Amino acid sequence: MSDLLERLRGRGWRMTAQRRVVAEVLDGEHVHLTADEVHARAVAKLPEISRATVYNTLGELVTLGEVLEVSTDKRAKRYDPNAHRPHHHLVCARCGSIRDVHPTGNPLADLPDTERFGFTVSDVEVTYRGLCPDCAGS
Amino acid sequence: MSDLLERLRGRGWRMTAQRRVVAEVLDGEHVHLTADEVHARAVAKLPEISRATVYNTLGELVTLGEVLEVSTDKRAKRYDPNAHRPHHHLVCARCGSIRDVHPTGNPLADLPDTERFGFTVSDVEVTYRGLCPDCAGS
DNA sequence: GAGTTGACTTGGACTTAGTCCAATGTAGGA
DNA sequence: TCCTACATTGGACTAAGTCCAAGTCAACTC
Numbered sequence: 219m220s221d222l223l224e225r226l227r228g229r230g231w232r233m234t235a236q237r238r239v240v241a242e243v244l245d246g247e248h249v250h251l252t253a254d255e256v257h258a259r260a261v262a263k264l265p266e267i268s269r270a271t272v273y274n275t276l277g278e279l280v281t282l283g284e285v286l287e288v289s290t291d292k293r294a295k296r297y298d299p300n301a302h303r304p305h306h307h308l309v310c311a312r313c314g315s316i317r318d319v320h321p322t323g324n325p326l327a328d329l330p331d332t333e334r335f336g337f338t339v340s341d342v343e344v345t346y347r348g349l350c351p352d353c354a355g356s
Numbered sequence: 357m358s359d360l361l362e363r364l365r366g367r368g369w370r371m372t373a374q375r376r377v378v379a380e381v382l383d384g385e386h387v388h389l390t391a392d393e394v395h396a397r398a399v400a401k402l403p404e405i406s407r408a409t410v411y412n413t414l415g416e417l418v419t420l421g422e423v424l425e426v427s428t429d430k431r432a433k434r435y436d437p438n439a440h441r442p443h444h445h446l447v448c449a450r451c452g453s454i455r456d457v458h459p460t461g462n463p464l465a466d467l468p469d470t471e472r473f474g475f476t477v478s479d480v481e482v483t484y485r486g487l488c489p490d491c492a493g494s
Numbered sequence: 495g496a497g498t499t500g501a502c503t504t505g506g507a508c509t510t511a512g513t514c515c516a517a518t519g520t521a522g523g524a
Numbered sequence: 525t526c527c528t529a530c531a532t533t534g535g536a537c538t539a540a541g542t543c544c545a546a547g548t549c550a551a552c553t554c
Contacts, residue, residue: 232521232530253511268533273512291427294511308467308475317473323466325482328459329446335455336489337446343485344463348477370501370550391540406504411541432540496554503548509541519532524525 222284229282239264240275244285244299250316252294290316290345306344312353319346360422367420377402378413382423382437388454390432428454428483444481448488457484 222241227233243251243259251259257272276297279285286298290309296316305318325342360379365371381389381397389397395410414435417423424436428447434454443456463480 234521234531236532266533270513270515270534271532274531289427289429308471308473308477310475311478317475319467319471319473321463321466321471322468323461323463325459325461325463325466326484328461328463329457329484330460333446333457333459335446335457337448337455337484337486338492339446339484339486340449341485343483345481345483346464346467346475346477347479347481348475351474354476372502372550374503404504408505408542408544409503412503498553499549499551501548501550504544504546506544508543511538511540513538514536515534517533519530520528521530522528524527 225284226282231278235264236260236267236271237275239267240272241279244279244297248300248318250288250296250298252296254294256297288316290314306346308346308348310350310353311347312349315350363422364420369416373402374398374405374409375413377405378410378417382417382435386438388426388434388436390434392432394435426454428452444483446484446486448491449485450487450491453488 222245223233223238226237226241231237239260240256242263243256246259253273253276254269256276257267257269260267260272276285280287280297284299284301286301288296288298288307290296290307291314293314298316298318300318305320308317308319309315321344325344326339329339329342360383361371361376364375364379369375377398378394380401381394384397391411391414392407394414395405395407398405398410414423418425418435422437422439424439426434426436426445428434428445429452431452436454436456438456443458446455446457447453459482463482464477467477467480
């Protein structure tokens with residue numbers, strides 16, 4: 219965690235209590251939280267923190283490349299603190315829970331030039347969908 | 357187009373002017389419209405159609421598997437009438453435009469059992485991102 | 495063709511997720 | 525310690541979508 223804070227300080231971030239709290243929340247258990255969940259956990263540590271600040275801070279972290287935005291469905295965006303290891307996502311279609319996964323293969327190489335339509339393709343995102351053990355069981 | 361209408365009638369759909377218009381809009385040029393764009397085009401053909409009906413109808417078409425929902429970003433969902441040929445998407449990071457693409461390879465096979473965490477994986481969605489020729493040029 | 499009825503449509507209120515902004519506060523350099 | 529540019533606040537606002545009670549009408553029956 220202090221890694222993250224150090225990197226941020228190094229990038230000229232002014233270190234406020236609010237930003238520290240948001241960084242701590244993300245750096246805790248590695249789950250994929252929505253902005254509102256981040257806010258809820260931040261409030262537990264710093265009751266007066268506002269929603270706007272959480273949104274601002276998350277946006278900045280995304281811009282800095284420290285956190286990834288994941289929008290696997292129409293519901294709220296989720297934030298993935300695991301920005302430094304490339305990975306993809308496995309999403310439960312029922313409950314929306316997310317796991318990071320590391321498939322073999324390179325989907326970027328699987329897109330022939332004829333299928334690129336003049337686009338400059340820079341990134342690929344693979345989302346596997348299915349049912350998590352809990353939802354499949356019930 | 358009458359294909360689509362036929363299929364829907366065969367499934368017990370009551371055929372109303374509104375549903376016909378929505379089906380026609382989707383079946384026209386093959387682009388990926390947002391619900392509001394569908395509504396706008398539907399209004400051009402049938403001025404009194406309501407937003408709620410467009411949403412209802414789109415939802416039903418998705419449930420029936422006639423249309424795919426694509427949510428490539430946090431913005432509005434888009435609807436893809438090309439539900440009968442499996443394909444993936446290439447999205448412009450700047451303007452949000454979408455192309456259907458057909459990569460080689462099978463990403464489902466690329467997810468080893470050890471990376472499935474007990475999930476029943478049924479589907480995979482690949483989204484390529486980049487800049488379209490228009491946005492890259494400017 | 496008329497009657498019936500349950501499925502469909504309507505529009506407006508509501509919700510959820512997120513953005514914006516003017517006023518206020520404060521981290522960190524001088 | 526002071527200063528100020530950067531950060532935070534909260535409340536209003538927006539966009540996308542859902543919900544619902546009341547009204548309408550497609551299609552079946554006769």
